[in-house]
Amino acid sequence: MGNNIKKLLKNKFAVIGLTIIFLLIFVAVFASVISPYTPSEQNLSERLLKPSMEHFFGTDDLGRDIFTRMIYGSRISLIVGFISVLIILIIGTFLGIVSGFYGGKIDYVIMRFTDIVLCFPIFFLILLIIAFLEPNIYNVMIVIGFTSWPGLARLVRAEVLSLKEREFILVAKMMALSNIKIFTVHILPNIISPLMVYSSLAIGGAILTESSLSFLGLGVQPPMPSWGQILTSGKDYIYIAWWLSIFPGIAILLTVLSFNLVGEAIRDVFDPKEDHIE
């Protein structure tokens, strides 16, 4: 493990990605200390100001400081990213292990269910469930989590299928260890690296989905500031205030890129043969 971390830190892209992620976590935690204003402080005499020394990224249509709102927005992106992926991990890993380990009818049912979910354009599915439930940050996390696990379930199932035939699992079975023990002690530690790769890429994906939803007005609701939501007002003012649209987008891009770079770097370290984005 220590050796692998060393290898990871030799990868330039991983270091860049990790630096940005840690910086972002720092910003999110200390948002109230860093930000020059408060996120919902309106000042109608300072509407739509260009970026300047007082307002690094300008102000929005209600005179709120964009820089401040973006700092607070990082909280939303990170929380949604981590919690959604936690849900994906729990569902996907569970279904994948059960499907691969038991095989037979259970496997058939779970895999057909996975196929069905994969047939839907996932973004539309998320969009309409959230719209009908009621758009808010909790539903965003829950719905992303509950709709995005099929890829992981397939991945874990394939890993388990190949592990199942290995001697240590066969021995464990012969020793009549309980299935739960086999899952947690023998299978889980052996699929930890594909899980880490998948999580990192999925966090990027979840952040993208959240920002798209918020942009369409179906994600995080005002007054909570989220990057996607700042971009919504950006669209209303594309003719006069480009700064509303540019900076939050760059923040999303850098964040998602960082998680993708780290995920790819972990893949390189643990499994140097493979190389593709999934």
Added chain:
Amino acid sequence: MYYLIKRIISSIPILFGITIITFFIMHLTPGKPTDLMTDMNIKVTAEAKERLQRLYGLDKPIYVQYIDWVKRLVFFDFGNSFRDARPAKNKILERLPATILLNFVSLFFICLIAIPLGIYSAIKKDSVIDKGITIFLFISFSIPSFWLALVFMILFGVQLGCLPISGLYSFDFNNMTILMKLLDISKHLILPVAVSVITSLAILSRYTRSGMLEVLKQDYIKTAYAKGLTEKQVIIKHALKNALLPMITIIGLSIPGLIGGSFIFETIFSYPGIGRLGYEAVMARDYPVVMGIATLTAILTLLGNIIADISYTYADPRIKYK
């Protein structure tokens, strides 16, 4: 042939599952679709509400509603839109060509750009160019598509003012000659297609690269080099064909992603396709239209997968399905 029949039969339960999921998502969510018509109107009595619900069959037990719905679905009858009482089928069908056009043109350009990038990357593995392409693909994979759309709108629509940023036709479209019409549509397509292509390049390109790398390791490639063929000959005649075969499946699998993307940028570009129709229907809780679009896109995806699978088996004799 046997495989074909088997593949179709095995997708029947999936088809069934698609209808069940769509139906239950729609009906287990709180709020009746008729609420939208009645909530704003304080004069509506409880009795009138009930009458309205009976009109749409919402008072029947849920499984009866489901069976009714599936029965009509066989004839592609999704019911009438709650908004303007027109059949949902017609509303969807008249928007479908625009979406197919957009996705077809996008897919064409994605293949045209992504595959050569992947091949080039593989041939020049670990070179500066390979690394450059990789970085570019990572960035394009991480860009929020709606943001790229905004940036393009600001850049080309507002600052440079050279491209239209919404719709598919200009106002005076009806008075144009055919050539002008084609030009007009192409101009409107440039930005949506550009956004779609840039944000979808990465997956196909990376798969091409790794497929190509895999093929280049094979013995028959070494043999071809040993025969004294040039690199160009080896790659075009021997490697390319084998590396590109799996792409059929990848392209088939990318269809739901493309359609999913349409919901975002069709809305931004006010593009008259099913993506925007879907978004508007969701916002208005227009159940028949939403259910129609969800079912239709899922079935299209299923069909795309089947076609991809089948053409793959025909194209590659090494693949044998049981």
